[in-house]
Amino acid sequence: MSDLQTPAGAPGAASDDAPSTATAAANASSAGAGGRSFLPKSTLLRHLLVLALCAVLAVLLLEGTERSTNDQISRIAFYAIAAGGLTLLTGLNGQISLGHGALMAVGAYTTALMLDVDGDPLPLAVIFLVAVAVTAVVGAIVGVAAARLHGPYLAGATLALAVGVPGLTLYFSDTLGGEQGINVRAPRAPDWFVEGIEALSGERGQGTKWLAYIAVACLLISYFLLANLMRSRIGRTWRAVRDQEVAAELAGISLGSWRVLAFVVSAAAAGLAGGVLAIVVRLTAPGSFLPVLSLSLLTAIVIGGLGSLFGALLGSVLLVLLPEWARDFGLEVLDMESAQASQAAFVIYGLLLVATMLFAPAGLVGTVRLALLRRRAARAMSRAGGG
Amino acid sequence: MTRTSRRLVSVLAAATIATTMAACGGDDDSGGGGGGGGGTAEDNEATDPGMTEDSVLIGAHYPLTGPAAPGYSEIPTGVQAYFDFVNANGGVYDRQIEWRYLDDGYNPTNTGQVVNQLVLEDEVFAMMGGLGTATHNAALDLLNSEGVPDLFVASGSSLWDNPEDNPYTFGWQPDYESEGKIIGQYIAENLPDAKVGLFLQDDDFGEDGERGIRQYIDDQIVAAESYTSGNTDLGAQITALQQAGADFVVGFNTPIYTALSQLTALRLNYQPEWFYSNVGSDPQLVGSLLERFSSGAVTGTSLLEGVYTTDYLPTVDEVDNPWVQLFQRVWDESGQEGELTNFRIYGMSQAYTMVQALQAAGRNPTRDDLVAALEQAGGDFEGPALAPFRYSEDRHAGIGGMGVSRIGADGSAEELTGILITDVGDAEIEEYDGEESTPPESGIPDEEAIG
Structure with missing residues (x-):
């Protein structure tokens, strides 16, 4: 759907070069290969063009599919937004977080509480912005602690967040609804949208469809912003912090504050993801934000390819669709019991993860990109040899 | 759902009920018979999604994996056994009951997803026995805005008894x-x-x-x-x-x-x-x-x-109870793995009530007919439950009473009181004086169609 990843996304491929030359080289080579030569040179313009293209594709996709698929797309969208933020943190800045599910909970509960008011709630865009801001503040606090930690200690600290935050909702059960959570009043579609969809495809543009459009719009906007950020000076600095701490520090980069910034941006994305989750699921309950959510986000970006937004999206698609495919396959083709089929889905997901780690450690996107780079290099070599 | 659209739904519901009741009135002239309504298999028509000429699809969500799975995951196998039993004996109005249940792992996010799949993709006619308070809460809005009967939620929360906001949702077990x-x-x-x-x-x-x-x-x-x-x-x-x-x-x-x-x-x-x-x-x-x-x-x-x-239900240790004997027979005939357990009895009892509701709804019911049938006739259903349901147009609460008992050395229960019936709020507690029900000879209920 979207191809906004940075060429330096595969960690192994870029880490040997100074980040700026890696980016420049990739740009030049992709233009030279002829595949994307029609794209403008300016990063912003190019991303805008891809954004517009993806928006058109998204509308076609949403209008060309059933409502149940629309709902799946909304679910993919909120996982993908959170995974996009996480891939920036882990892939680009080299910090691990096992607590992004908890940050999603912060965004989701903020959204739910702001929608659950007497009278008309604020416009959804404002609510989402507040959710993003609140989560970013939480992310900053966690980030300050996280910037001092490395590897397993950082994983442990963020895991504590994932375990602790659902407990908070029970402790403050009067405001946060306790175990059964807060029912979210999903916003109704405005008239212009209903009429527009009616004109476009003759369908009812309400409920599931409206939510799917919101979710996809949030996905596209957040990926557009993340992609620009990753290709900017900030993204390059993050990569420098990840790859060469000493060199980066010698170049005058304050490691700690850049790490905190990465955590804040990543948390903001998780907050938006939580907000979308709240309106799509129409409920925020602690059962939705168990530590397993944080772990599945991490597996999604690992399977898709660390550091690549497209990889994060791909991983999220697998996260939502694979268990369903596996279950339906078990139910219909192998004629299993429902319980067995559901358990089989976990097994298949686990096997896929193991297989990815063994045969494609750079993830799906990373592996393809490495193969492309290698072929290009080989061709350049032979051309140089021939000329 | 806003108030206006809710009102619209109830007006539409009333309209459909009125027209079907008129249609049912015509049916009755052709004589009663199997299952309470008139007509033969040839008169079967597809109505709403999930209700075809020869089948009706019922869906549910259960924790089949994860920490809540022990015990609870046995319930749908009990339901399956009883539906198989009814299907082997001709089904309901010559329709086979298809039962499709999916795993939500007791996670509300997943519940929303699987219920979406059941309603939008598989197009179930009705939901039955969705398990858990928080989990089912996530599906409540969708089911009611889509007009899908949401029967016999497997949780004693009072959330399900709210016909004004959730006209399609019914509880089942005592609150x-x-x-x-x-x-x-x-x-x-x-x-x-x-x-x-x-x-x-x-x-x-x-x-x-x-x-x-x-x-x-x-x-x-x-x-x-x-x-x-x-x-x-x-x-x-x-x-x-x-x-x-x-x-x-x-x-x-x-x-x-x-x-x-x-x-x-x-x-x-x-x-x-x-x-x-x-x-x-x-x-x-x-x-x-x-x-x-x-x-x-x-x-x-x-x-x-x-x-x-x-x-509030007979338990598996009461081997002399005719209901337990029936369920034991049904379970043995179904050939599924494992023993009859109280969770399977729970599932079979819900399936029994479901068959009653389908019978009462008539030969070619719409989704709204099914809801109307429960509201009109559900309070009089007799089944394995020890106390009657509280269903009416104003109430969607399930079984209204239970007895106190004490567990003996071998896990059997000794009853200490009769069946006590009561309700939420200030309602008095009274001894239930109704007769203990016994299952029909065939093991399959025979409710009259409403109308």
């Missing part, structure tokens, strides 16, 4: 508040000197139960401790109950926490009398959990001997 009242009255009358401690799950299950029980023995309660589902260390709670001097502990908790509270009390050498509400008291499941948690140090149901509980 926790009524259960609390019945337990409270029993203690007040029979154990007036007991110092009662409450052990509560930290959600509306515990809250509703506490509200009910405090109506009767507020002055006897010396402590109320709650636990969070998922936290397995109960040391603090059980110690607090012990220090408050409670010699009679009432638990509104799930089976896992029955086992954990027993083991924790054993470790602390705390020996009060225990009363577990129906949800957490299944002796077989708790026995097997105890064995597992204690690594075999505690075996069987020995720790549960003398524990008080409540019943």
Whole structure:
């Protein structure tokens, strides 16, 4: 759907070069290969063009599919937004977080509480912005602690967040609804949208469809912003912090504050993801934000390819669709019991993860990109040899 | 859903009911017969999604994997066994009942997803027995805005009895508040000197139960401790109950926490009398959990001997009960793995009520007809439940009563009271004077079609 990843996304491929030359080289080579030569040179313009293209594709996709698929797309969208933020943190800045599910909970509960008011709630865009801001503040606090930690200690600290935050909702059960959570009043579609969809495809543009459009719009906007950020000076600095701490520090980069910034941006994305989750699921309950959510986000970006937004999206698609495919396959083709089929889905997901780690450690996107780079290099070599 | 669209739905519902009732009136002239309505298989028509000429598709969500799966995942196999039994005997109005249930892992996010799939993709005619309070809560809005009958939610929360906001949702088992009242009255009358401690799950299950029980023995309660589902260390709670001097502990908790509270009390050498509400008291499941948690140090149901509980369905140890005999036969015929358990009896009992509702809805019902049939006739359904349902146009609450019993050495239950019926709020508790129902000869209900 979207191809906004940075060429330096595969960690192994870029880490040997100074980040700026890696980016420049990739740009030049992709233009030279002829595949994307029609794209403008300016990063912003190019991303805008891809954004517009993806928006058109998204509308076609949403209008060309059933409502149940629309709902799946909304679910993919909120996982993908959170995974996009996480891939920036882990892939680009080299910090691990096992607590992004908890940050999603912060965004989701903020959204739910702001929608659950007497009278008309604020416009959804404002609510989402507040959710993003609140989560970013939480992310900053966690980030300050996280910037001092490395590897397993950082994983442990963020895991504590994932375990602790659902407990908070029970402790403050009067405001946060306790175990059964807060029912979210999903916003109704405005008239212009209903009429527009009616004109476009003759369908009812309400409920599931409206939510799917919101979710996809949030996905596209957040990926557009993340992609620009990753290709900017900030993204390059993050990569420098990840790859060469000493060199980066010698170049005058304050490691700690850049790490905190990465955590804040990543948390903001998780907050938006939580907000979308709240309106799509129409409920925020602690059962939705168990530590397993944080772990599945991490597996999604690992399977898709660390550091690549497209990889994060791909991983999220697998996260939502694979268990369903596996279950339906078990139910219909192998004629299993429902319980067995559901358990089989976990097994298949686990096997896929193991297989990815063994045969494609750079993830799906990373592996393809490495193969492309290698072929290009080989061709350049032979051309140089021939000329 | 806003008020206007809700009103629109009810107007539409009323209109469809009126037209179908007129149609049913015509049907009746052709004579009654199998299943209560007229006509033959040739008269079958497809109506709403999921209702075809020869089949009707019913869906549900259960925790088939994850921590809530032990016990609960047996319920849909019981449902399957009973639907198979009905299908083998011709189905309902010559339609085969198809049963499709999916795993939500007890996670509300997944519940939304699987219910979306069931409703939008598989197009079920109705939902039946969706399990869990928080989980089903996530599906409530979708089912009611889509107009899908959402029958017999497997949770005693009072959320399901709200016909004004959720006209398609019906409860089935007794609500926790009524259960609390019945337990409270029993203690007040029979154990007036007991110092009662409450052990509560930290959600509306515990809250509703506490509200009910405090109506009767507020002055006897010396402590109320709650636990969070998922936290397995109960040391603090059980110690607090012990220090408050409670010699009679009432638990509104799930089976896992029955086992954990027993083991924790054993470790602390705390020996009060225990009363577990129906949800957490299944002796077989708790026995097997105890064995597992204690690594075999505690075996069987020995720790549960003398524990008080409540019943609203016959239990698997009542081998002379005609309902249990019927369900045993159905289970054996279904050829599925495992033994008949109380969870499977629960599933079969729900399936029995479902067949009654489908029969009452007539030969070619729409989704709204099914809801109307339950509202009109559901209060008179007789089945395995010990007390009648409270269904009417204004109420969507399920079984209205239960009896208090005590678990014996072999896990069997000895009844201490008759069936007590009551309701939420100030409703009195009364002894149920209706006759105990027996299953029909064929094992399949025979309800008249409404209209």
